[in-house]
Amino acid sequence: MKFLTSRTLRATAVFCVVASLAACGLPRSGPNKKEIYSGSVLEDGDSFVVSVTDRVNAAIGVTPSLGFSSDFTNAGSIGSDTIQAGDVLSLTIWENVDDGLLAGQGANATILSEVQVDGAGFIFVPYAGRVKASGNSPEAIRRIITEKLDTQTPDPQVMVTRAAGDGATVSITGKINGQGVYAIERPTRTLTAMLARAGGVAVEPSLAQVKVIRAGKTGSVWFEDLFENARYDIALRNGDRILVEADQRSFTALGATGAQNRVAFETRTLSALEAIAQVGGLQTHTADPTGVFVLRNESEEIAEQVMGRDDLIGTQRLIYVLNLTEPNGLFLARDFLIRDGDTVYVTEAPFVQWTKTLQAITGTAGTADSLRDLSN
Structure with a gap:
């Protein structure tokens, strides 16, 4: 009678575990390959799932460049002595007559020690009027003032220097x-x-x-x-x-990788293989090397090249699949360039879920035996 009771308890425990697993599922780091593929356009989803080939790498191998227009x-x-608005100039004007336009009686030199360049870039010089100073060198300003005064006083000599301001x-x-x-x-x-x-x-x-x-x-x-x-x-x-x-660029690593985190680029160009290595590689006991996915919003132009189509409109969701176990899988991963904002996701190997299931079943069965022993 006790033997039947024990078997009944074990069967009941196993049934409950299996039912619970079927209803709720086991803990895991993310979707499996089947679930990712179910979101493809072919399965009425909104993403294109693409196996990476040399042709695909050639189509997407365009990195945004920086440069000046x-x-x-x-x-x-520009000259190191170019005058700018706000600078203060010192002007000395010599006239070749005893009674000049600017100089007082008995003097032939006039010093204007603090002439500030206004916000519009001009200075005012008596009898020469408004003179464009901003953007000119002191030598250019000297020539302009000389030309304007030359018609009013014979052979004027002008000297211009910056008295204050950094230009x-x-x-x-x-x-x-x-x-x-x-x-x-x-x-x-x-x-x-x-x-x-x-x-x-x-x-x-x-x-x-x-x-x-x-x-x-x-x-x-x-x-x-x-x-x-x-x-x-x-x-x-x-x-x-x-x-x-x-460099502000980064990608996100998820799933069965050595680290699940937002990861900054360590080099100007980063391949999928380098990205995986940067986060510590694949987890030896859980990762499925046939299920390395890169999720990206791709521009219309590149998406059409990748898919071989000309009817796509706007940015497209693409999921690139890398199978590291293929003969050239590592080479393809080495040539696949990661971009800013990419998500690198590695699925768990199928046996991992099976192992979790067995552990859950055996663990629950052991708990049932313990409860039976306690009840006795």
């Missing part, structure tokens, strides 16, 4: 060793020279981005590209704002 690259260097300046902030406002001087007319003047970047150079904001327009470039492409070493302009930032 022609508004920045076509700007010529053209730029501001540098962010990941730089010396934040501040710097004057554009003869040695620092270009971007690289000014960054060096500010002490250089304060982050890993390979991950540093330099942003320049000028007159409402913005351009960005990788710090290393400034030295590899001379075209990006742009001439600076008064009022430029320079911001140095560390």
Whole structure:
């Protein structure tokens, strides 16, 4: 009688566990391969599930580039002595007569020690009128004043110097060793020279981005590209704002990986294989190397190339599938480029759920035996 009772208890426990598993499922890190494929367009879902091939890698292997537009690259260097609004000038005017326009009786020189350049960039000089100073060098201003006075006094001699003010300046902030406002001087007319003047970047150079904001327009470039492409070493302009930032790109790692987290890029270009390695690789006891997925919102143009279609409209959801067990699976993963905002998800191997089921069943059966022993 006790034997039948024991068997009955075991059978009841197993039945309850199986029923519970069927109703609720076991704990896991995310969907399995079957569930991911069920969300494809072919299964009336809203995502395209694509197996990665060499052709797919060629279609998506376009990384967003940084660089300056022609508004920045076509700007010529300005002189280190260029006058700007707010500068204060000192003017000395000699006249070749005893009773000149400006000089007093018995003197032939007139000193205007503090002439400030107004907000519109002009100064006022008696008998010469308003003179455009902003954007000109002291030598150019001297010639303009001389020409205007020459018709009123014989052979005037003019000297112009900057008495106060930095002239053209730029501001540098962010990941730089010396934040501040710097004057554009003869040695620092270009971007690289000014960054060096500010002490250089304060982050890993390979991950540093330099942003320049000028007159409402913005351009960005990788710090290393400034030295590899001379075209990006742009001439600076008064009022430029320079911001140095560390690379802000990241991807999300989920599933049976060594770490489930938001992960920053460690290199300018990051492959799927490098991304997996960066989070500690696949979990040896749980990961399914045939189920490595990369989830991405792809542009219409690239999505059509990948799918071989021309009827897609707008951004598309694509799920790229990497099978690391294929003969060239590791090569495909090495050539697959991860982009900012991607999600890398690795499914659990099928046996993992089976093992969990067995553990749940045997554990529950053991609990039932314990309860039976207690009841006796």
